Amino acid sequence: MIFLFAIAGHDQNAALLYSQAGELLAKTLLLGTTAKLLFEASLLTHLMQHRNSPLKRSARLLTGPLSGTLIVRAATGLLGGIMMPLFLLTENKQRSTVCRLW
DSSP states (O other), X not given: OHHHHHHTTOHHHHHHHIIIIIXXXXXXXXXXXXXXXXXXXXXXXGGGOSSOOHHHHHHHHHXXXXXXXXXXXXXXXXXXXXXXXXXHHHHHHHHHHHHHHO
């Protein structure tokens, strides 16, 4: 929603919406994405098992024919779900510090 307001040229609406809910949304996205990526990475630990379980077969698919997809999913998760919310949170803290100085 914030992005749509910003694209449409309603910068004041976007700033107001971000100031009211943006920090909570960024923290929620950061936490959710971190949990999701860790959960998906935990699937790869099944490669070390000796028996051929369904989870090990899934992990072998992710490291074999689907390795490109795994890399793209991890990269977009890191960029869009972790780096961007961190960027927004640090930028918001810097703005509030500058506003207090004035």
